Amino acid sequence: MDIQSLSERISLQDRRAIAQAISVVENDSREAASLLHDLAPKLGNAYRIGITGPPGAGKSTLTSEMTKALRKQGKTVGIIAIDPTSPFTGGALLGDRIRMQDVSMDKGVFVRSMATRGSLGGLSAKAKDAADILDAAGFDIVIFETVGVGQSELDIAKAADTTIVVLVPESGDAVQAMKSGLMEIADFFVLNKSDREGAEQAVRALKTILTFRITHAEDEWIPDVISTVASKAKGIDEVLAEIERHEAHLLKTDTLIKRRVAREHDRIIELVESFLRVDFWTPERTKKLEERLKNVASHKESSYEVAQDLVSEFRGK
Amino acid sequence: MDIQSLSERISLQDRRAIAQAISVVENDSREAASLLHDLAPKLGNAYRIGITGPPGAGKSTLTSEMTKALRKQGKTVGIIAIDPTSPFTGGALLGDRIRMQDVSMDKGVFVRSMATRGSLGGLSAKAKDAADILDAAGFDIVIFETVGVGQSELDIAKAADTTIVVLVPESGDAVQAMKSGLMEIADFFVLNKSDREGAEQAVRALKTILTFRITHAEDEWIPDVISTVASKAKGIDEVLAEIERHEAHLLKTDTLIKRRVAREHDRIIELVESFLRVDFWTPERTKKLEERLKNVASHKESSYEVAQDLVSEFRGK
Numbered sequence: 001m002d003i004q005s006l007s008e009r010i011s012l013q014d015r016r017a018i019a020q021a022i023s024v025v026e027n028d029s030r031e032a033a034s035l036l037h038d039l040a041p042k043l044g045n046a047y048r049i050g051i052t053g054p055p056g057a058g059k060s061t062l063t064s065e066m067t068k069a070l071r072k073q074g075k076t077v078g079i080i081a082i083d084p085t086s087p088f089t090g091g092a093l094l095g096d097r098i099r100m101q102d103v104s105m106d107k108g109v110f111v112r113s114m115a116t117r118g119s120l121g122g123l124s125a126k127a128k129d130a131a132d133i134l135d136a137a138g139f140d141i142v143i144f145e146t147v148g149v150g151q152s153e154l155d156i157a158k159a160a161d162t163t164i165v166v167l168v169p170e171s172g173d174a175v176q177a178m179k180s181g182l183m184e185i186a187d188f189f190v191l192n193k194s195d196r197e198g199a200e201q202a203v204r205a206l207k208t209i210l211t212f213r214i215t216h217a218e219d220e221w222i223p224d225v226i227s228t229v230a231s232k233a234k235g236i237d238e239v240l241a242e243i244e245r246h247e248a249h250l251l252k253t254d255t256l257i258k259r260r261v262a263r264e265h266d267r268i269i270e271l272v273e274s275f276l277r278v279d280f281w282t283p284e285r286t287k288k289l290e291e292r293l294k295n296v297a298s299h300k301e302s303s304y305e306v307a308q309d310l311v312s313e314f315r316g317k
Numbered sequence: 318m319d320i321q322s323l324s325e326r327i328s329l330q331d332r333r334a335i336a337q338a339i340s341v342v343e344n345d346s347r348e349a350a351s352l353l354h355d356l357a358p359k360l361g362n363a364y365r366i367g368i369t370g371p372p373g374a375g376k377s378t379l380t381s382e383m384t385k386a387l388r389k390q391g392k393t394v395g396i397i398a399i400d401p402t403s404p405f406t407g408g409a410l411l412g413d414r415i416r417m418q419d420v421s422m423d424k425g426v427f428v429r430s431m432a433t434r435g436s437l438g439g440l441s442a443k444a445k446d447a448a449d450i451l452d453a454a455g456f457d458i459v460i461f462e463t464v465g466v467g468q469s470e471l472d473i474a475k476a477a478d479t480t481i482v483v484l485v486p487e488s489g490d491a492v493q494a495m496k497s498g499l500m501e502i503a504d505f506f507v508l509n510k511s512d513r514e515g516a517e518q519a520v521r522a523l524k525t526i527l528t529f530r531i532t533h534a535e536d537e538w539i540p541d542v543i544s545t546v547a548s549k550a551k552g553i554d555e556v557l558a559e560i561e562r563h564e565a566h567l568l569k570t571d572t573l574i575k576r577r578v579a580r581e582h583d584r585i586i587e588l589v590e591s592f593l594r595v596d597f598w599t600p601e602r603t604k605k606l607e608e609r610l611k612n613v614a615s616h617k618e619s620s621y622e623v624a625q626d627l628v629s630e631f632r633g634k
Contacts, residue, residue, distance in 0.1 A: 271624035304350040307588035
């Protein structure tokens with residue numbers, strides 16, 4: 001593949017080139033490396049928004065309504081939707097994607113669904129690469145939409161400049177958010193389906209929990225709770241206003257660049273692990289592992305010993 | 318620490334030694350390696366059960382009731398409860414652990430809560446080590462209880478001989494289970510809180526989805542759905558009977574040993590990654606990363622280039 005011409009076509013917002021480039025990062029890490037290298041000077045313009053929360057909170061609907069509102073402001077939007085894959089369906093569940101359709105016919109919107117075929121760890125890296133491609137292509141806004149329950153999905157959410165955690169009024173949701181680590185990554189909360197019973201109490205519960213987080217530093221960002229009914233397009237402007245308020249805060253406190261550097265830091269670590277994995281598991285070493293597994297199965301040696309020996313040999317000791 | 322004496326005390330079911338050993342695997346991978354090596358010949362007797370499912374499904378209550386019933390059968394039970402940690406609470410949420418209290422006073426039961434302080438990846442390996450310690454200590458049954466939503470928590474569930482996915486009748490739960498990968502790992506389902514509205518429909522929906530999985534091989538295991546009300550100790554004997562039926566199936570089809578070997582295979586791969594991580598990130602290499610991050614921040618180079626160079630240098634190229 002001619003990576004250089006692909007990279008040029010991406011800068012020209014060629015939709016086929018963008019789609020092709022995302023397939024490159026999904027499939028081949030060596031070509032991805034050279035593509036991302038070419039795109040490096042074109043990065044840094046897109047504002048990245050992470051939308052996460054438990055299944056069924058209405059994240060796709062919210063993303064879709066936010067996108068429509070952003071388009072009215074004249075902004076272009078790239079969306080990366082992370083779908084846990086089931087071998088049954090072989091890809092994203094249809095329902096969520098159908099909701100996206102009304103925005104995906106718009107030329108100023110690019111929607112890409114990425115599924116967790118293998119490990120989520122790998123997906124997290126690939127989602128960030130896809131965001132870079134959309135950034136280099138000149139989209140004003142890049143949205144990551146993930147089901148925020150696993151560590152790696154939290155990692156994707158953290159790859160954003162502003163991370164929104166979407167919850168619903170059902171009892172216990174705030175406590176569950178706290179348990180699953182969503183609380184720590186939220187720059188603000190959206191309480192969606194807020195026309196349902198218990199919405200007011202849920203907002204109050206969330207705000208109570210959030211007060212524990214405030215350390216009273218002068219320039220501290222205080223996460224707020226915004227109520228929406230995404231299916232009726234209610235509260236969307238308030239969500240966008242809160243994103244702008246957060247962006248302004250990041251710029252004022254000089255933390256936007258710090259966040260972005262921290263993000264690349266984590267990414268380099270992820271890439272190192274994936275490169276080492278490829279280097280390590282040669283066919284020979286895989287065969288050695290298989291042979292010694294027999295000893296582990298018969299309790300003659302421990303998995304620790306086998307792993308240590310394989311690593312020592314790799315390092316030439 | 319005297320690992321050899323620790324290992325001997327574990328075989329004698331010394332509870333303090335068991336607790337201490339689990340702390341060793343939580344804290345120090347080198348001491349853990351030597352401990353697990355010592356314990357290797359004593360492994361293979363415990364039957365390992367994974368209990369997972371979405372937050373709020375009643376996994377702790379089910380685990381607690383199953384443990385009481387197993388004790389009545391004269392079996393000893395070791396429980397490893399995996400709790401996502403919040404920096405707010407600094408550990409496991411109290412509620413879940415309180416429910417465990419009525420079983421944890423029993424000498425034939427050992428409960429250990431492990432929290433996800435850092436990465437879940439590391440926790441998954443440590444939970445398996447803890448299971449080995451309980452196995453070596455002679456517990457008849459080892460139960461992993463996890464909130465089954467992330468990839469790494471699914472990994473822990475897969476470390477079991479029989480994996481149970483707990484759901485509740487609330488609408489959409491079956492679809493969510495399908496989306497989050499729980500469907501593939503379940504040896505059978507428990508529909509807990511089955512006295513709630515919609516329980517019958519939920520069982521029917523689950524069974525319909527499960528029919529898609531059957532490939533009609535003669536010795537195929539067909540996952541069933543067991544209804545329980547764990548808070549009223551209803552359906553517990555049926556769950557234990559289903560576990561026995563599954564164990565008998567694994568033995569008959571010669572797959573128990575295959576499952577266990579596959580488990581050690583995955584574990585060696587996990588250990589290799591953690592050993593490589595420690596070897597790689599020396600203070601010098603960490604410093605090099607920090608320096609080159611500046612170039613990435615100013616879009617002069619890509620994270621890919623930095624990662625590749627660091628890996629090349631590590632491999633002595």
